[in-house]
Amino acid sequence: NAGVTQTPKFRVLKTGQSMTLLCAQDMNHEYMYWYRQDPGMGLRLIHYSVGEGTTAKGEVPDGYNVSRLKKQNFLLGLESAAPSQTSVYFCASKDRPLRKLFFGSGTQLSVL
Amino acid sequence: KNQVEQSPQSLIILEGKNCTLQCNYTVSPFSNLRWYKQDTGRGPVSLTIMTFSENTKSNGRYTATLDADTKQSSLHITASQLSDSASYICVVANSGYSTLTFGKGTMLLVSP
Numbered sequence: 001n002a003g004v005t006q007t008p009k010f011r012v013l014k015t016g017q018s019m020t021l022l023c024a025q026d027m028n029h030e031y032m033y034w035y036r037q038d039p040g041m042g043l044r045l046i047h048y049s050v051g052e053g054t055t056a057k058g059e060v061p062d063g064y065n066v067s068r069l070k071k072q073n074f075l076l077g078l079e080s081a082a083p084s085q086t087s088v089y090f091c092a093s094k095d096r097p098l099r100k101l102f103f104g105s106g107t108q109l110s111v112l
Numbered sequence: 113k114n115q116v117e118q119s120p121q122s123l124i125i126l127e128g129k130n131c132t133l134q135c136n137y138t139v140s141p142f143s144n145l146r147w148y149k150q151d152t153g154r155g156p157v158s159l160t161i162m163t164f165s166e167n168t169k170s171n172g173r174y175t176a177t178l179d180a181d182t183k184q185s186s187l188h189i190t191a192s193q194l195s196d197s198a199s200y201i202c203v204v205a206n207s208g209y210s211t212l213t214f215g216k217g218t219m220l221l222v223s224p
Binding site: 004040043044092098099100101103 | 161
């Protein structure tokens with residue numbers, strides 16, 4: 001049982017480049033989330049989805065876009081990367097609102 | 113503004129000793145409080161979830177307490193092991209579907 005899988009694990013971008021982070025879960029969860037984790041700060045919500053075909057903005061959505069075309073996948077896109085987007089990105093999922101979150105192992109992104 | 117404050121920021125203890133981590137929150141309306149363990153380079157893993165009516169919840173050597181009146185929680189680790197070295201994150205949920213407020217974490221190092 002893989003749980004939540006994130007790809008890639010590491011990526012280095014130049015300012016202005018674009019990329020897509022992929023999150024896949026095999027637990028049939030409805031809810032999926034993208035967070036970023038920066039040194040000295042708690043995890044912050046970027047975007048989330050409460051079901052296939054739905055997305056919503058979180059606390060820090062600027063500069064990111066997301067899509068949830070299939071229930072098991074949640075994509076996070078950076079259209080024009082900036083150094084401020086250097087961070088560790090975590091995807092998470094859960095089946096119901098009050099249940100625990102299952103996290104992926106993270107993507108370390110550096111924007112030069 | 114919803115906030116979660118954790119103390120101490122970091123802690124070093126000897127293997128076999130006990131320790132207690134603290135969490136104070138100002139999240140309203142309160143739904144539940146969660147403790148997560150995050151190993152270096154990994155995603156957070158859920159330890160406990162407590163609702164308003166629960167004062168104590170255990171998961172092996174981990175025992176979490178909640179005082180909803182004073183808005184405080186603690187995580188007690190008994191007979192620490194080297195594998196307990198990690199960051200411990202307190203997370204408070206309000207009654208919305210996706211609003212979680214994360215603390216910055218307490219970094220615990222268990223020394224042999």
